[in-house]
Amino acid sequence: xxxxxxxxxxxxxxxxxxxxxxxxxxxxxxxxxxxxxxxxxxxxxxxxxxxxxxxxxxxxxxxxxxxxxxxxxxxxxxxxxxxxxxxxxxxxxxxxxxxxxxxxxxxxxxxxxxxxxxxxxxxxxxxxxxxxxxxxxxxxxxxxxxxxxxxxxxxxxxxxxxxxxxxxxxxxxxxxxxxxxxxxxxxxxxxxxxxxxxxxxxxxxxxxxxxxxxxxxxxxxxxxxxxxxxxxxxxxxxxxxxxxxxxxxxxxxxxxxxxxxxxxxxxxxxxxxxxxxxxxxxxxxxxxxxxxxxxxxxxxxxxxxxxxxxxxxxxxxxxxxxxxxxxxxxxxxxxxxxxxxxxxxxxxxxxxxxxxxxxxxxxxxxxxxxxxxxxxxxxxxxxxxxxxxxxxxxxxxxxxxxxxxxxxxxxxxxxxxxxxxxxxxxxxxxxxxxxxxxxxxxxxxxxxxxxxxxxxxxxxxxxxxxxxxxxxxxxxxxxxxxxxxxxxxxxxxxxxxxxxxxxxxxxxxxxxxxxxxxxxxxxxxxxxxxxxxxxxxxxxxxxxxxxxxxxxxxxxxxxxxxxxxxxxxxxxxxxxxxxxxxxxxxxx
Amino acid sequence: xxxxxxxxxxxxxxxxxxxxxxxxxxxxxxxxxxxxxxxxxxxxxxxxxxxxxxxxxxxxxxxxxxxxxxxxxxxxxxxxxxxxxxxxxxxxxxxxxxxxxxxxxxxxxxxxxxxxxxxxxxxxxxxxxxxxxxxxxxxxxxxxxxxxxxxxxxxxxxxxxxxxxxxxxxxxxxxxxxxxxxxxxxxxxxxxxxxxxxxxxxxxxxxxxxxxxxxxxxxxxxxxxxxxxxxxxxxxxxxxxxxxxxxxxxxxxxxxxxxxxxxxxxxxxxxxxxxxxxxxxxxxxxxxxxxxxxxxxxxxxxxxxxxxxxxxxxxxxxxxxxxxxxxxxxxxxxxxxxxxxxxxxxxxxx
Numbered sequence: 001x002x003x004x005x006x007x008x009x010x011x012x013x014x015x016x017x018x019x020x021x022x023x024x025x026x027x028x029x030x031x032x033x034x035x036x037x038x039x040x041x042x043x044x045x046x047x048x049x050x051x052x053x054x055x056x057x058x059x060x061x062x063x064x065x066x067x068x069x070x071x072x073x074x075x076x077x078x079x080x081x082x083x084x085x086x087x088x089x090x091x092x093x094x095x096x097x098x099x100x101x102x103x104x105x106x107x108x109x110x111x112x113x114x115x116x117x118x119x120x121x122x123x124x125x126x127x128x129x130x131x132x133x134x135x136x137x138x139x140x141x142x143x144x145x146x147x148x149x150x151x152x153x154x155x156x157x158x159x160x161x162x163x164x165x166x167x168x169x170x171x172x173x174x175x176x177x178x179x180x181x182x183x184x185x186x187x188x189x190x191x192x193x194x195x196x197x198x199x200x201x202x203x204x205x206x207x208x209x210x211x212x213x214x215x216x217x218x219x220x221x222x223x224x225x226x227x228x229x230x231x232x233x234x235x236x237x238x239x240x241x242x243x244x245x246x247x248x249x250x251x252x253x254x255x256x257x258x259x260x261x262x263x264x265x266x267x268x269x270x271x272x273x274x275x276x277x278x279x280x281x282x283x284x285x286x287x288x289x290x291x292x293x294x295x296x297x298x299x300x301x302x303x304x305x306x307x308x309x310x311x312x313x314x315x316x317x318x319x320x321x322x323x324x325x326x327x328x329x330x331x332x333x334x335x336x337x338x339x340x341x342x343x344x345x346x347x348x349x350x351x352x353x354x355x356x357x358x359x360x361x362x363x364x365x366x367x368x369x370x371x372x373x374x375x376x377x378x379x380x381x382x383x384x385x386x387x388x389x390x391x392x393x394x395x396x397x398x399x400x401x402x403x404x405x406x407x408x409x410x411x412x413x414x415x416x417x418x419x420x421x422x423x424x425x426x427x428x429x430x431x432x433x434x435x436x437x438x439x440x441x442x443x444x445x446x447x448x449x450x451x452x453x454x455x456x457x458x459x460x461x462x463x464x465x466x467x468x469x470x471x472x473x474x475x476x477x478x479x480x481x482x483x484x485x486x487x488x489x490x491x492x493x494x495x496x497x498x499x500x501x502x503x504x505x506x507x508x509x510x511x512x513x514x515x516x517x518x519x520x521x522x523x524x525x526x527x528x529x530x531x532x533x534x535x536x537x538x539x540x541x542x543x544x545x546x547x548x549x550x551x552x553x554x555x556x557x558x559x560x561x562x563x564x565x566x567x568x569x570x571x572x573x574x575x576x577x578x579x580x581x582x583x584x585x586x587x588x
Numbered sequence: 589x590x591x592x593x594x595x596x597x598x599x600x601x602x603x604x605x606x607x608x609x610x611x612x613x614x615x616x617x618x619x620x621x622x623x624x625x626x627x628x629x630x631x632x633x634x635x636x637x638x639x640x641x642x643x644x645x646x647x648x649x650x651x652x653x654x655x656x657x658x659x660x661x662x663x664x665x666x667x668x669x670x671x672x673x674x675x676x677x678x679x680x681x682x683x684x685x686x687x688x689x690x691x692x693x694x695x696x697x698x699x700x701x702x703x704x705x706x707x708x709x710x711x712x713x714x715x716x717x718x719x720x721x722x723x724x725x726x727x728x729x730x731x732x733x734x735x736x737x738x739x740x741x742x743x744x745x746x747x748x749x750x751x752x753x754x755x756x757x758x759x760x761x762x763x764x765x766x767x768x769x770x771x772x773x774x775x776x777x778x779x780x781x782x783x784x785x786x787x788x789x790x791x792x793x794x795x796x797x798x799x800x801x802x803x804x805x806x807x808x809x810x811x812x813x814x815x816x817x818x819x820x821x822x823x824x825x826x827x828x829x830x831x832x833x834x835x836x837x838x839x840x841x842x843x844x845x846x847x848x849x850x851x852x853x854x855x856x857x858x859x860x861x862x863x864x865x866x867x868x869x870x871x872x873x874x875x876x877x878x879x880x881x882x883x884x885x886x887x888x889x890x891x892x893x894x895x896x897x898x899x900x901x902x903x904x905x906x907x908x909x910x911x912x913x914x915x916x917x918x919x920x921x922x923x924x925x926x927x928x929x930x931x932x933x934x935x936x937x938x
Contacts, residue, residue: 121912292751
């Protein structure tokens with residue numbers, strides 16, 4: 001399909017949807033209403049699960065909290081549904097904040113299990129509250145009015161539901177293409193790298209979780225005033241699971257997966273209700289089985305859901321060109337020769353192993369210092385201690401005169417230390433450019449609101465220009481939009497260097513940057529590091545290629561068995577018998 | 589609340605907690621070997637009680653058809669798997685394990701349906717009927733995904749709860765059952781009143797915990813399972829097939845589940861979908877123990893049983909709210925005590 005055909009098709013779908021009340025039966029419109037309401041919840045799950053890597057089975061509980069909030073306020077207190085909306089969003093947001101604050105620090109399977117538990121708890125709560133009508137629910141919820149226009153007719157609320165859905169989809173899409181959106185996308189696959197870039201994982205997770213809950217809350221508000229009746233049943237765990245599968249079936253990696261999944265499941269459910277009674281007395285028992293089979297098959301054979309197949313037919317959207325923009329503000333580099341980093345008597349134990357013991361050294365601004373030593377000498381551990389990925393058991397680390405011993409990765413990154421990892425930590429599914437853009441996070445400011453409303457575009461252009469400049473600088477400027485995972489491993493290391501440079505660091509810490517590089521590429525890396533020094537950036541690196549290190553650095557620190565062996569100029573270190581012994585074994 | 593009532597509630601809670609211990613141990617067993625958080629495990633408990641109940645009523649249990657259905661699908665999966673790998677000779681073995689073996693108890697139940705069987709025969713038959721459910725489900729839905737992330741396996745296992753509750757409704761119908769009491773005697777020790785049923789539940793939990801401990805500590809197969817749970821690749825290198833380990837873990841867990849069902853059957857009316865909540869409560873117990881520790885799980889499960897017992901005295905309709913809400917402070921405590929959990933759990937994208 002050509003690009004033009006895709007646009008025409010999209011416009012046709014929109015026109016068909018807009019005109020639906022004029023040609024479709026009211027049953028069809030009702031179905032479309034449900035699709036819209038479900039898709040809104042699924043959209044939150046796409047953001048949360050597909051992009052943020054957090055799984056929730058409990059979104060139906062948020063829908064319920066909102067539906068009950070507005071239903072109670074409008075029936076018991078006679079308030080306007082618009083006031084009900086505010087109340088519903090406030091109570092959903094509050095519940096999400098509390099639940100998120102408790103569960104989002106946990107990794108892996110604890111969060112989804114937690115959501116199962118509170119999904120159930122909240123459901124049972126609905127059915128046992130006198131004020132909420134117990135299991136009978138609340139009836140006579142008023143319809144929504146816009147001025148004097150009643151949205152009671154199916155066709156009238158249809159427009160509101162889909163307008164909300166389309167607006168929400170656009171806002172979420174905007175958000176994903178922004179600074180905070182990249183942070184959300186970086187959450188999948190390990191938090192150490194994310195924190196090392198100065199991004200607060202917990203904060204991003206919590207806000208993403210709240211956004212997903214608010215989308216569910218909006219859906220609950222629409223549901224309450226559309227069906228004009230709320231009871232516990234539609235908010236049970238079964239429904240919470242169904243919402244998750246809508247997102248998965250549609251394709252949780254794509255923003256439109258929410259609508260596609262909601263539509264597929266709603267239509268399928270409707271079709272099954274017509275067909276299954278032909279096979280069994282009570283079709284409902286077969287319905288859940290059919291759904292379970294579909295879910296398991298999708299998860300076994302098409303984990304990405306339906307969207308990837310659709311996208312194969314549609315040409316990819318043209319990437320916005322990178323335009324020249326004002327450079328991002330740079331930090332003032334410390335004056336050459338001043339004390340930059342000071343490590344004192346560092347000590348770290350893993351169980352019975354003393355990985356690092358009594359290690360101390362100083363680095364002056366503008367130096368290139370190499371940290372070498374045999375395998376297992378504790379070099380990477382020292383790096384992890386300096387950057388805060390590990391906390392030392394004893395000792396002190398000062399950076400620019402400030403004690404950063406226990407400052408944590410994020411504050412250390414903000415202070416001006418950027419790093420690469422021994423085992424490359426990139427986001428293989430994100431583009432080269434996006435990976436490097438992650439590095440600019442602490443240098444930029446735009447938050448979630450600005451991003452959703454696209455008020456961040458000027459800063460975004462500057463960040464993109466900066467990231468692209470760093471890509472070109474390390475020699476990866478050819479294909480900025482290709483996925484990072486396609487690069488060979490050596491170049492992935494270089495991409496990490498570009499990401500570190502995008503943070504405008506005063507000190508850059510490189511863990512084996514030359515591993516896997518060709519001779520020519522190593523030469524280019526040496527030139528790059530020399531030019532960095534000329535700019536006033538200080539470099540600390542671990543490297544096994546002794547020739548590479550000797551030709552590059554001003555000073556070398558040698559480690560062996562967790563302790564510092566010697567420290568000095570390359571020539572002095574090379575001549576030192578203790579170093580020779582450590583590397584080559586004793587001659588005697 | 590008087591001390592007497594407190595005592596009664598406490599004993600009642602320990603009895604229920606014993607069931608949660610058995611279920612919780614099964615969950616931990618499955619999780620540690622296969623990394624599957626097996627949410628539908630509670631269904632096996634309920635199905636076992638329902639199977640015995642229908643047999644006691646002189647009817648043929650729906651489990652027979654359920655096993656036939658699952659075994660047929662598992663055989664198809666097995667045949668497809670071996671054909672794709674061009675190892676057609678392995679098919680016979682597969683059909684034996686996943687077709688013939690599970691059908692033996694089903695065939696016995698089919699032909700003896702309605703016969704007046706003594707209960708000491710009925711109970712083992714009911715257990716034998718139910719036990720294959722776990723391994724069959726593992727073969728059909730989970731083994732093809734054995735290398736997926738914990739999260740994906742969890743999502744699949746949640747999808748399976750839908751399927752199993754559907755099968756339960758299909759084969760057992762919507763009505764609830766309660767099995768005949770296993771024993772009826774009651775002991776009095778001063779103010780303490782103990783029924784043999786309670787004693788049986790507590791004793792079973794103790795005995796099976798001990799057996800499980802001996803199995804893991806003393807037998808080679810048990811050690812192989814432990815090895816798999818520590819490091820799958822390492823286990824494979826020393827010649828342990830992860831597939832076999834997974835099947836065995838599911839088999840043992842199913843046995844625990846089936847026994848729990850027999851024990852809980854006389855004390856509560858169970859429906860086709862009652863297992864879900866039982867399983868989840870055991871989960872809360874297992875999570876208190878960190879999902880990997882057997883003693884921790886046992887303690888957590890006991891705690892949940894006692895908590896539930898007291899909560900139902902306080903407000904019987906809100907007891908579920910209490911039991912599931914308790915998970916939130918537990919998770920908070922876990923997250924604070926563990927510090928930050930770094931899950932380097934890379935999702936594989938298509």
